[in-house]
Amino acid sequence: MRIFACPHCGHIVYFDSPSCLECGADLAYARHLREMVMLDDDGGYRDDEGLWRRCRNERWGCNWLAVDALERAECYSCRLTRHQPGEDDTERFGWLVDTTHAKRWLLFQLDELGLPITSHREQPEGGLAFDLDASTDDRQVMIGHLNGVITIDLSESEDSHREALRVSLGEAYRTMLGHFRHEIGHYYWQVLVAASDTELEAFRREFGDERVDYAQALDTHYGTGGTEDWGAQFISRYATTHPWEDFAETFAHYLHITDTLQSAAAFGLSMSGPGTRFPEASDLVSHPSLAPADATMRGILADWQPLALALNQVNRSLGKRDLYPFVIPERVVGKLGFVHRLVGSAAHADARSANSAGASGQ
Ligand SMILES: [Zn+2]
Numbered sequence: 606m607r608i609f610a611c612p613h614c615g616h617i618v619y620f621d622s623p624s625c626l627e628c629g630a631d632l633a634y635a636r637h638l639r640e641m642v643m644l645d646d647d648g649g650y651r652d653d654e655g656l657w658r659r660c661r662n663e664r665w666g667c668n669w670l671a672v673d674a675l676e677r678a679e680c681y682s683c684r685l686t687r688h689q690p691g692e693d694d695t696e697r698f699g700w701l702v703d704t705t706h707a708k709r710w711l712l713f714q715l716d717e718l719g720l721p722i723t724s725h726r727e728q729p730e731g732g733l734a735f736d737l738d739a740s741t742d743d744r745q746v747m748i749g750h751l752n753g754v755i756t757i758d759l760s761e762s763e764d765s766h767r768e769a770l771r772v773s774l775g776e777a778y779r780t781m782l783g784h785f786r787h788e789i790g791h792y793y794w795q796v797l798v799a800a801s802d803t804e805l806e807a808f809r810r811e812f813g814d815e816r817v818d819y820a821q822a823l824d825t826h827y828g829t830g831g832t833e834d835w836g837a838q839f840i841s842r843y844a845t846t847h848p849w850e851d852f853a854e855t856f857a858h859y860l861h862i863t864d865t866l867q868s869a870a871a872f873g874l875s876m877s878g879p880g881t882r883f884p885e886a887s888d889l890v891s892h893p894s895l896a897p898a899d900a901t902m903r904g905i906l907a908d909w910q911p912l913a914l915a916l917n918q919v920n921r922s923l924g925k926r927d928l929y930p931f932v933i934p935e936r937v938v939g940k941l942g943f944v945h946r947l948v949g950s951a952a953h954a955d956a957r958s959a960n961s962a963g964a965s966g967q
């Protein structure tokens with residue numbers, strides 16, 4: 606995540622800021638500019654694209670701009686949501702604050718990486734949509750992805766509930782942002798891998814054959830807990846269940862790593878290492894960049910591994926568990942490299958099609 610400058614006074618503002626803490630200016634995030642803009646006294650922002658206003662969902666934390674002419678003036682992120690609790694459902698509606706914050710954070714990163722997004726409004730079959738629903742005592746919402754539709758269980762925005770699930774499932778890490786990053790991995794598998802015979806072949810070489818029975822694979826996982834020696838080949842135990850899950854887990858880690866490197870770079874965080882008296886000193890140097898995905902995967906990991914090590918130690922100093930409780934084996938470096946190449950070529954293809962559309966005046 607980048608940090609932003611208040612357009613009025615220049616002080617730092619954060620991605621989720623609705624106003625500047627220094628000068629009080631009313632701010633909103635303009636996705637089409639990937640910048641924070643200042644609203645005028647009437648709550649509007651005008652540029653070449655027209656008149657914009659705050660998204661109507663500002664009272665549960667949305668600080669994005671919406672096109673003024675749109676019905677009910679919802680922003681791009683909120684318009685990707687297909688279903689959510691009604692406003693009279695106060696408890697569940699409250700869970701939307703954390704959940705939609707994670708969703709906007711995800712979307713910012715997809716834009717930063719240049720990944721294409723086709724909304725369910727443009728493409729009802731296979732377009733991206735979010736169904737935000739909440740489990741109850743007698744009905745369980747399954748978090749998942751199906752043909753462009755990502756379902757998220759809002760009840761997991763309750764820390765105590767999500768943490769209990771994490772412990773009972775034996776997971777090292779479980780967050781709302783992590784859920785979004787995993788599920789969007791399934792979406793991009795469908796859009797970028799399944800749609801291309803060449804990519805599908807390359808995917809099978811790296812992750813295995815996805816045509817094995819999915820339901821049976823999941824049964825085996827939840828029944829036996831997967832194989833014990835998974836650590837040499839997979840980023841998480843869950844990744845062992847099926848090539849689709851392996852890809853989604855790897856994709857999520859690619860997003861974890863590149864976003865955290867960008868956040869570090871935004872503050873100028875850099876590591877000179879623990880000192881030359883240690884033989885591994887030269888491996889523990891990190892100089893993250895604001896555009897980490899511009900490097901090779903090996904280059905990204907050369908900055909990431911020492912930073913993760915240091916951040917884990919920082920967390921331990923505060924009595925917390927590791928910030929990044931994962932080890933990346935050599936086999937997973939290859940899988941991350943696959944995701945990196947896929948993301949890079951999708952971004953270039955998207956930029957090319959945007960340029961040619963611009964050139965022909967469409
Ligand atoms: Zn300001």
Ligand SMILES: [Zn+2]
Pocket residue numbers: 660661662667668669679680681682683684
């Ligand atoms: Zn919104």
Ligand SMILES: [Zn+2]
Pocket residue numbers: 787788791849850853
């Ligand atoms: Zn999955």
